[in-house]
Amino acid sequence: MNEPTRVDGRRTHDRLLAAAEAIFAEHGTDASLREISRRAGVGIATFYRHFPTREVLLEALVGQSFARLSARGAELLTAPDPAAAFADWIRTLAVALVRYDGLPNSVAAALHDPGSTLHRSCVEFRSATTELLRRAQQHGAVRADLTSDELLAAVNGMAWAARLHPDAPLDRFVKILLHGTSVHAATEADGIGP
Incomplete structure (x- = not known):
């Protein structure tokens, strides 16, 4: 492949990512792939040459973000305060x-x-979640009966709720979730069994 073709391919790739970023922000990750290619000014066949599946497109969009997420998890695993690291x-x-x-x-x-x-990206931040949860539980800050799968499901639910209520500050949802995971919440009459 000659240099001008490579440069054109890179520009097309970048235009598709920019269009996907905007459309996913407007309509969610189930938005039309045809609309992404249209907004980028290319045909659907060109779109599929760059991104054969929706997942490949998502990985390109969120892959760097997930890599930063994994790096942040690794940093937090060495933080001196397990409870603060868990909340972060x-x-x-x-x-x-x-x-x-x-x-x-x-x-x-x-x-x-x-x-x-x-x-792979999801497994990396799941591992960080499991370790950060374990450290916070051993520190006595987080209820012992909480599993990492339950925690990830709760964070996913919180993200969904936050998208439904964009006027509410995300930090409010985070505080509610953190309260529910605390040892204090486990000792209250919350009716949640093992």
Whole structure:
């Protein structure tokens, strides 16, 4: 492939990503791929040459964000205060997942599908979640009966709720979730069994 063709291909790729970013922000991750190609000014065949599946497109859009998320999780695992690190991680996950409507569903599906292009990225931040949760539980800050799968489901639900109520500050949802995961909440008469 000669240099001008490579440059044109890169520009097309970047235009498709920019169009996808805008359309996913407006309509969620289930938005029309045809609309993305139209907004980028290319045909649908060109779109599929760059992104053979919706998952490949999502990985290109959120892959760097997920890599930063994994790096942040690794940093927090060395933080001296496990409770503060856990709270920081929940906020970080919430911000990442609220970005596009439908992203939490894509993440949940990718966690259980090793063939998904998003799987590796999702597994990395799931591992960080498990370790940060374990540290906070050992520190006595988070209820002992909470599993990482339950926590990720709750964060996904919180991201969905935050998208439904864009006028409410995301931090309010985070505080509600953190309160529910606290040891104090576990000792209250909340009716949640093992």
